[in-house]
Amino acid sequence: MADIHKRLRELRDQINYHNYRYHVLDDPVIADAEYDRLMAELQALEAKHPDRVTPDSPTQRVGGLVSEKFAKVRHPAPILSLQNAFAGEGVRAWWTRISKLAPAGRQVAFTVEPKIDGLTVVLHYRDGVYVQGATRGDGEIGEDITPNLRTVKAVPLKIPVPRAVGKSKTLTAPDRLVVRGEAFITLAEFEELNRQQAAAGERTFANPRNAAAGMLRQLDSRITARRPITLLTYAIVDASGDTPRSQSDTLDYLRALGFPVTDMARRFDALDEAIAYAEAWADRRDELAYEADGMVVKVDDLDLQAELGVVGKDPRGAIALKFPAREATTQLLDVGINVGRTGVLTPYAILAPVVVGGVTIERATLHNFDDIARKDIRIGDRVIVKRSGDVIPYVAGPVVAARTGKAKKIVPPKTCPYSGDSIQRVEGEVAIYCPNRDCPGRLDRQVEHFAAAMDIEGLGEKIVQQLIEAGLIRDVADLYSLKRDDLLQLEGFAEKKTDNLLAAIAASKQRSLSRLIGALGIRHVGSVAAEALAAHFRSIDKLLRAGEDELTALEGIGPTIAASIVEWSSSPRSRDLVAKLKRAGVNPKLRAGMAGQASSGRLSGKTFVVTGALSRPRDEIAVLIKSAGGRVIDSVSKKTGYLVVGESPGSKLAKAQSLGVTILDEAALDKLLR
Numbered sequence: 001m002a003d004i005h006k007r008l009r010e011l012r013d014q015i016n017y018h019n020y021r022y023h024v025l026d027d028p029v030i031a032d033a034e035y036d037r038l039m040a041e042l043q044a045l046e047a048k049h050p051d052r053v054t055p056d057s058p059t060q061r062v063g064g065l066v067s068e069k070f071a072k073v074r075h076p077a078p079i080l081s082l083q084n085a086f087a088g089e090g091v092r093a094w095w096t097r098i099s100k101l102a103p104a105g106r107q108v109a110f111t112v113e114p115k116i117d118g119l120t121v122v123l124h125y126r127d128g129v130y131v132q133g134a135t136r137g138d139g140e141i142g143e144d145i146t147p148n149l150r151t152v153k154a155v156p157l158k159i160p161v162p163r164a165v166g167k168s169k170t171l172t173a174p175d176r177l178v179v180r181g182e183a184f185i186t187l188a189e190f191e192e193l194n195r196q197q198a199a200a201g202e203r204t205f206a207n208p209r210n211a212a213a214g215m216l217r218q219l220d221s222r223i224t225a226r227r228p229i230t231l232l233t234y235a236i237v238d239a240s241g242d243t244p245r246s247q248s249d250t251l252d253y254l255r256a257l258g259f260p261v262t263d264m265a266r267r268f269d270a271l272d273e274a275i276a277y278a279e280a281w282a283d284r285r286d287e288l289a290y291e292a293d294g295m296v297v298k299v300d301d302l303d304l305q306a307e308l309g310v311v312g313k314d315p316r317g318a319i320a321l322k323f324p325a326r327e328a329t330t331q332l333l334d335v336g337i338n339v340g341r342t343g344v345l346t347p348y349a350i351l352a353p354v355v356v357g358g359v360t361i362e363r364a365t366l367h368n369f370d371d372i373a374r375k376d377i378r379i380g381d382r383v384i385v386k387r388s389g390d391v392i393p394y395v396a397g398p399v400v401a402a403r404t405g406k407a408k409k410i411v412p413p414k415t416c417p418y419s420g421d422s423i424q425r426v427e428g429e430v431a432i433y434c435p436n437r438d439c440p441g442r443l444d445r446q447v448e449h450f451a452a453a454m455d456i457e458g459l460g461e462k463i464v465q466q467l468i469e470a471g472l473i474r475d476v477a478d479l480y481s482l483k484r485d486d487l488l489q490l491e492g493f494a495e496k497k498t499d500n501l502l503a504a505i506a507a508s509k510q511r512s513l514s515r516l517i518g519a520l521g522i523r524h525v526g527s528v529a530a531e532a533l534a535a536h537f538r539s540i541d542k543l544l545r546a547g548e549d550e551l552t553a554l555e556g557i558g559p560t561i562a563a564s565i566v567e568w569s570s571s572p573r574s575r576d577l578v579a580k581l582k583r584a585g586v587n588p589k590l591r592a593g594m595a596g597q598a599s600s601g602r603l604s605g606k607t608f609v610v611t612g613a614l615s616r617p618r619d620e621i622a623v624l625i626k627s628a629g630g631r632v633i634d635s636v637s638k639k640t641g642y643l644v645v646g647e648s649p650g651s652k653l654a655k656a657q658s659l660g661v662t663i664l665d666e667a668a669l670d671k672l673l674r
Contacts, residue, residue: 078313113264125159148217152231176240185230204367418439456508517540544575608642609636
């Protein structure tokens, strides 16, 4: 028993250390497979000895159900807000006021840190073990979100985190320690999250802060566990024993204990140097991995901060120098519509020109018509326009108080503004469609999709537009009849660029059948379905002749996909397009023995459907399943073995439940894979 206890302790220490290296330092020292082996061993040992599971075990991050109402937590000290300044002069005026309260002749230094736009959280530790986590609330009382914060991998479950595997800790954690930090989602993770939400037909999030706040207040912490939330800490709220007496030393101390701390903090002996550093970040804010709306200038001496006291809910010893706004208000003049490659109609705002973040904005995204209705955005409204870095500007919502009564409600069109065809809407989807495959509003997206699916290097959005405007292409098959002399007449096309593009187009003729099927833009046919179709039919001609009964007999091809394929195949334009591609030499066929899934592996013979928003891209999850011998399909049927669900799984979950299909969350899938 002593050996088991020792091994459990070793595994927990090692995994906590490697979590710290990966999620805090972003500097892992072992491969993912090695980490997985350690975790698998720990899970196996804890399963055999459940009485040995401890709160600081990495296995306790998975999450579970939370009570219907969050309990209230009274903070051990007020969690204060900050007063703001909007220019360096405002910071100087702040110091002029409060310096009169400081002891005469006292040397004062300043620390400058990013003001992260996230959710303030308060973490409690007892004897070095994480025991409670709460929101800021009103500054006096917050909400207990302990299980949800436990799932955030940047939150250390036990401190101090070892400096290295096998070495003793250099610090001893206080018996009681309460730390303040900011929970947030990085900009890159936020963009990927919204991409997944949009791809799943789910509502996207307005901004990273709202997304993080909502995820940390989930009643099921398993959902929080699948979200890419991270953390930076910056203050000690309460502690037993001695703690550092300066802000700069506090940051070093928190870092030494294993807490994530910003690398952007600096200490200055002169206020003007501190202001210059803070102001410089206004132009460099896009270098930050997260949203920040300013820099915080603090008196470095914490005892002096305490002596200076508080005014209202703002400490006198710190001030936020806010960055210039990346949002503005302007008038919504009208709504335009773009048509995507599959016919999806996407609205966009036509705005009175307004400068946001140094850029003049006249167009901004409106996401979809359901989003417009939910926000009650109207033509003629004064609206809030936001822009962040290189992200497309978007309309966040209307300024309702500015309405004059003349604003007009935005109604989804009944016909496509490009083709005149009646629009279609699929039940359960937020998108509306133009059914006309010849719609002139779709060609550029169709060509861009075809180029990406067929891996035609160099054929991007700008060149596609040039080719269309020059009348050189009317469908994707025209790409294979482009002439060198015609391309050389286009702006920006020299001989090398022309030859490279023509070579890339020629090389695409050798792509696989599944690539071609996916490139044709058949609605609902993604890469997984394309692989299944290619494996069964082995040629594009046989696919064109398939009926719905034959298609639905295939595993992974449900009625919706089958109907879409038959509709596409029966169109004269689709048949002409295939014939044109074949004449150009694009006619891949699958030879016998080339198809099929891995025949061995622990998931051999098992089929999976993946749905909802998960912590990883679905393609990545599909690769893991296939590598273990499983098969991934697109739709749920009685032949489906497992449904892997993320957040907002939609109608597939209900269908799987009605058919008795086994439901797995991401953690259960990972366990099955191991």
